[in-house]
Amino acid sequence: MNFRRIQIIFLITFVIIDIMLFSIFNQNMNPQSQDDGSGNSNIIKEMRNDQITLKTPAKNNGTGYYLSGNRNDTFNQEASLLENQTTKFSNHVLQSTFKRPIAMYSSHPEEKLNQLIKSSSFVINGSQYQYNSQLSDSSTVVYVQKAFGSQLYSNFGEIRFKINDDDGDKRLVGYTQTYLTNLTTLREKAQTISEEQALSALYQYNEIPNSSKVEWTSLSYTRYITVKNNYIFIPTWIIAYKTANSSSYQIKCINAFSGSIINDDSVKTTIEDM
Structure with a gap:
């Protein structure tokens, strides 16, 4: 064509x-x-x-x-930039597991994640997401995609970080990510x-x-x-x-x-x- x-x-x-x-x-x-x-x-x-x-x-x-906005597989092409992670991509969802889980010492893991998410080797397009306390709980920290001064409330544009708690030893073990491209x-x-x-x-x-x-x-x-x-x-x-x-x-x-x-x-x- x-x-x-x-x-x-x-x-x-x-x-x-x-x-x-x-x-x-x-x-x-x-x-x-x-x-x-x-x-x-x-x-x-x-x-x-x-x-x-x-x-x-x-x-x-x-x-x-x-x-x-739309969903396509070009999002997956940037996964090679990620470090300390094993990833797979299916049905427009990126699934990541950290090879070395990341210690989360604070009772507010978003404080550390707010810094980590800025790095392109940690997540793809992290600066285009923001923390959402309403959707987060003690085992899952949710970031949602920004949208023209507001945010998306949809599983088409979010990062869900998974935290394991082993007797108070909290570690970030992985995440799932979705992303809407060409938001206009x-x-x-x-x-x-x-x-x-x-x-x-x-x-x-x-x-x-x-x-x-x-x-x-x-x-x-x-x-x-x-x-x-x-x-x-x-x-x-x-x-x-x-x-x-x-x-x-x-x-x-x-x-x-x-x-x-x-x-x-x-x-x-x-x-x-x-």
Whole structure:
């Protein structure tokens, strides 16, 4: 296939994506964004009356983009630069095992990892990830891929470091890594709903049970649709709650443009408590 034909294919693909996104954007504009705020405040009161514990949510709107990215095997080509590691690559996932496990003396392993991750011989493109405390626990430290002032919330763009604890002797033994290439914005920045609107929407969809506690929220990017092997991401309110008798968090995703529920199989729906 010659270069000119490749260019034409990419141009056609981009036009198709842009047309679809324009349609989606116009269909999904939510009346909630025009609310004066009193309706959502009343819903938050109803939630508390139903014994749902939560901090006072922010009422300010944010902004975000439609993003496009893809997964390919070029990521694996840089694995030869890694030192002290045995690696294998399968289904767009790099799996690494350290030949000599790395001692982690601190109770906050991210402090050491924040320095190590800057080295190209330690991980590939480490500067493009950031530590995520909400997804991490005592045995797994999670770094997520950055995305235009925010972050991805998807197993398509993360590093999961594995720590073994042998009677207090904590050692970093390996990791798995995924990476989205060619992350680009598809349209100009648009307004997102507030944290208060997102929580109100979740409650109205009956997606949060009574007598539960909202543990944390995060405005990140999750996958929305896939077009011609391109993954389209949108700003999403990630809401984690825990019921009274549960030891794990339940994760729900709210489209931050429209306020609708998002179901994305690249997002973990349950996270064990530390």
